[in-house]
Amino acid sequence: MSLPTELDGLREQVELRLEEFLPAADRLPDTLSRAIRYSLFPGGKRLRPVLTLVANRALGGREDLAMPAACAIEMIHTYSLIHDDLPAMDDDDLRRGRATSHRVFGEGIAILTGDALLSISFQVLGRFPAGESHDRLRLRILEVISEAASAEQMIAGQVLDLEMQGRNFDQNILETIHRRKTGALITASVVAGALAANAGPEAVERIRTYGEAIGLAFQIVDDLLDVVGTPESLGKSAGKDARSAKATFPALMGLKESRKRAAGLVEEACAAVSPFGPEASLLVRLARSVVDRSR
Amino acid sequence: MSLPTELDGLREQVELRLEEFLPAADRLPDTLSRAIRYSLFPGGKRLRPVLTLVANRALGGREDLAMPAACAIEMIHTYSLIHDDLPAMDDDDLRRGRATSHRVFGEGIAILTGDALLSISFQVLGRFPAGESHDRLRLRILEVISEAASAEQMIAGQVLDLEMQGRNFDQNILETIHRRKTGALITASVVAGALAANAGPEAVERIRTYGEAIGLAFQIVDDLLDVVGTPESLGKSAGKDARSAKATFPALMGLKESRKRAAGLVEEACAAVSPFGPEASLLVRLARSVVDRSR
Numbered sequence: 001m002s003l004p005t006e007l008d009g010l011r012e013q014v015e016l017r018l019e020e021f022l023p024a025a026d027r028l029p030d031t032l033s034r035a036i037r038y039s040l041f042p043g044g045k046r047l048r049p050v051l052t053l054v055a056n057r058a059l060g061g062r063e064d065l066a067m068p069a070a071c072a073i074e075m076i077h078t079y080s081l082i083h084d085d086l087p088a089m090d091d092d093d094l095r096r097g098r099a100t101s102h103r104v105f106g107e108g109i110a111i112l113t114g115d116a117l118l119s120i121s122f123q124v125l126g127r128f129p130a131g132e133s134h135d136r137l138r139l140r141i142l143e144v145i146s147e148a149a150s151a152e153q154m155i156a157g158q159v160l161d162l163e164m165q166g167r168n169f170d171q172n173i174l175e176t177i178h179r180r181k182t183g184a185l186i187t188a189s190v191v192a193g194a195l196a197a198n199a200g201p202e203a204v205e206r207i208r209t210y211g212e213a214i215g216l217a218f219q220i221v222d223d224l225l226d227v228v229g230t231p232e233s234l235g236k237s238a239g240k241d242a243r244s245a246k247a248t249f250p251a252l253m254g255l256k257e258s259r260k261r262a263a264g265l266v267e268e269a270c271a272a273v274s275p276f277g278p279e280a281s282l283l284v285r286l287a288r289s290v291v292d293r294s295r
Numbered sequence: 296m297s298l299p300t301e302l303d304g305l306r307e308q309v310e311l312r313l314e315e316f317l318p319a320a321d322r323l324p325d326t327l328s329r330a331i332r333y334s335l336f337p338g339g340k341r342l343r344p345v346l347t348l349v350a351n352r353a354l355g356g357r358e359d360l361a362m363p364a365a366c367a368i369e370m371i372h373t374y375s376l377i378h379d380d381l382p383a384m385d386d387d388d389l390r391r392g393r394a395t396s397h398r399v400f401g402e403g404i405a406i407l408t409g410d411a412l413l414s415i416s417f418q419v420l421g422r423f424p425a426g427e428s429h430d431r432l433r434l435r436i437l438e439v440i441s442e443a444a445s446a447e448q449m450i451a452g453q454v455l456d457l458e459m460q461g462r463n464f465d466q467n468i469l470e471t472i473h474r475r476k477t478g479a480l481i482t483a484s485v486v487a488g489a490l491a492a493n494a495g496p497e498a499v500e501r502i503r504t505y506g507e508a509i510g511l512a513f514q515i516v517d518d519l520l521d522v523v524g525t526p527e528s529l530g531k532s533a534g535k536d537a538r539s540a541k542a543t544f545p546a547l548m549g550l551k552e553s554r555k556r557a558a559g560l561v562e563e564a565c566a567a568v569s570p571f572g573p574e575a576s577l578l579v580r581l582a583r584s585v586v587d588r589s590r
Contacts, residue, residue, distance in 0.1 A: 023447050029451050029454045029458065031454060031458065032446060032454045079410075083406055083407070083410060086403075086406065087402075088401065088403040088406060089403045089406070107382075108384045109454065111381065111383060111384070111406060112378070112450050112453060114410070115374075115378060115409070115410075115413065115450055116445075118413055119444050119445050119450065120445065120446055122417045123438075123441045126434060126438050127438065132431065135431060136427065138434065139421060139430055139433065139434065142421040143421050143422065146414060146417050146421055150411075150414050150418055151318055151323055151411035151414060151415055152318050152322050155410055155411045155414065156327060159324045159326060159327045159407055160324055163324065163326065
C-alpha cells in the first residue's frame with residue numbers, strides 16, 4: 001500500500017492472533033479449514049485491524065482489549081471479499097495476487113467459507129476479551145461491528161453496487177454505495193479501537209469522523225487504481241469497473257477531480273484527530289498512506 | 296408438521312416479532328428487503344423458535360426474554376436454507392412450497408440475503424433483551440447460538456454433507472453430519488430458552504439432552520420423508536437424497552430401522568425432561584410431533 005513500516009509489528013501481531021482465534025484445523029472438515037486459511041493468509045494490507053490497533057493506541061488503550069475486534073473485523077472483511085468475488089456477483093478470478101476462493105475450492109465451499117468467517121467473527125466478539133468485567137465492552141464493540149456488517153450497511157452497499165451497474169448514477173448515490181460497502185467497516189474499525197480504549201464520547205466522535213473520511217477516500221483510491229493500475233501491481237483484476245459499467249468516482253468526475261476529493265477527505269480525517277496531539281501521528285500517517293498507495 | 300395446535304399462539308407471536316426485529320423496509324435496498332421477507336414469511340413450522348419458547352415456559356421463564364433468541368435462531372435457520380438451496384450446493388428449486396430465493400431473485404441476491412439474515416440475527420442477539428441488567432444473559436445466549444451456527448457445527452455439517460455425496464458412509468459419519476447440520480441449532484434453540492429462564496446447570500443439561508435427541512430424530516424423519524413424501528406433501532423436492540446419493544438413515548439402515556431409531560430418540564428426549572413434571576407436557580408433545588409429522 002504500503003502502510004508506514006513502523007506498523008509491521010502490529011501487522012505481525014494480527015497474523016498470529018488471527019490464527020489463534022480460528023478453530024483448530026482438526027476441529028473442521030479438512031476442505032473448510034484449508035479454504036478458511038487460504039483466504040485469510042497471507043493477508044493483504046490488514047488495513048482494518050491495523051486501524052483498530054492504532055486508534056486504540058492513540059487513545060491510550062490496551063492492545064489485548066482491542067485485538068479481538070481487530071481480528072473479527074479482518075474476518076468479516078475477508079468473508080465479504082470471498083462472497084463479492086463469486087461468479088454471481090463480481091465474478092473475479094484474482095484476489096491478493098492469487099486465484100479467488102471459488103476458483104480453487106468451488107463455489108459451494110467458497111460460499112460456506114464466507115459464512116464460516118462471518119460466524120467465527122461473531123463468536124470471537126462474543127467471547128473476547130474474556131471475563132465478566134468486559135461484558136459491557138464486548139457488547140458495545142459487537143453492536144458497532146454488527147451494525148457495520150449489517151443488511152443496512154455493508155450488505156446494502158454490495159446490493160446497490162450490483163444493481164447500479166450500467167445505470168445512471170450521481171455523486172449522492174455513489175457516496176451512499178461507497179460509505180456502506182467499504183466505509184462502514186473501516187469506520188467501525190477505528191471506533192472499536194476507541195471503545196476498547198474506553199474513550200469518551202467526544203473522542204469516539206472524532207475517531208468516527210476520521211474513519212468515515214478515510215473510508216470514503218480509500219474507496220475513491222480503489223476506483224482510481226482500477227483505472228490506472230495493472231493486475232500485477234494490484235494483485236487483483238484491473239479495468240473491471242469500466243467493463244462492468246460500475247458506479248465509480250473516476251467515471252463520475254474524472255481522475256483529477258477524484259484525486260482531489262480523496263486528498264481533501266484525508267485532510268478532513270487528519271483535522272478530526274489533531275486534538276489528540278502527538279498520539280495522533282500514526283493515525284495521520286496512516287490516513288496519508290491511504291491516498292499514496294499503489295495497491 | 297403439524298405441531299400441537301395449542302402452539303398456534305406462540306407461532307403467531309413469532310411471526311409478529313420476526314418482522315419487528317428486521318430492519319424497516321425503507322432502510323434497505325428494495326430488492327434486499329423483499330428477498331429477506333420472501334424467505335422469512337410465510338414461514339414453515341417455526342419449529343426452532345417454538346422450541347425456544349416452550350423450553351423457556353417449561354422452566355418458568357419470561358417469554359419476552361426468550362423471544363429475541365427464538366427469532367434470531369429462525370433467521371439463522373432461514374439463512375442456512377437459502378444458502379443450502381443454491382445451485383452450487385443442493386440446487387433446489389422448491390422450498391416451503393414456493394420457488395427458492397435464487398430462482399426468484401438470482402444467485403447474487405440470494406447469497407446476500409442469507410448473509411443479511413445471519414448478520415441481523417447477531418445484531419438482535421447483541422441488543423435484546425435490552426438493558427445492562429441483561430448483559431450477561433445476552434452474552435450467554437449469543438455464545439450458545441453462535442457455537443451452533445459455527446464453522447465447527449452447522450457449516451461443517453453442510454460441508455460434510457456435500458463431500459459425502461456418492462461416498463461410502465457408516466452410522467458414525469452419518470450421525471456426525473446430522474448432529475452438526477441440523478442437531479446443533481435445534482439443541483441451541485431449547486438451551487437458549489432454558490438460559491432465558493435462568494435455569495440451573497442440571498436443567499440446562501436435561502434440556503440439552505432433549506434437544507440433541509429430537510434434533511437427530513427430526514433429521515432422520517426428514518430423511519424418511521424424502522423417500523416416502525411427495526413435493527406436494529413436503530413443500531420441497533422429494534427423492535432428492537437418493538438421486539444425489541446422499542448419506543441418509545434410510546440408505547444406511549432401511550425405512551423400518553430408521554423409524555425405530557427416531558422413535559427411540561423421542562423416548563430418550565421425553566425421559567430427559569420428565570423430572571420437570573407437568574410443565575414438561577408441551578415439550579413431550581412437541582417431541583412426539585417430530586416423528587409423527589408428514590412434512
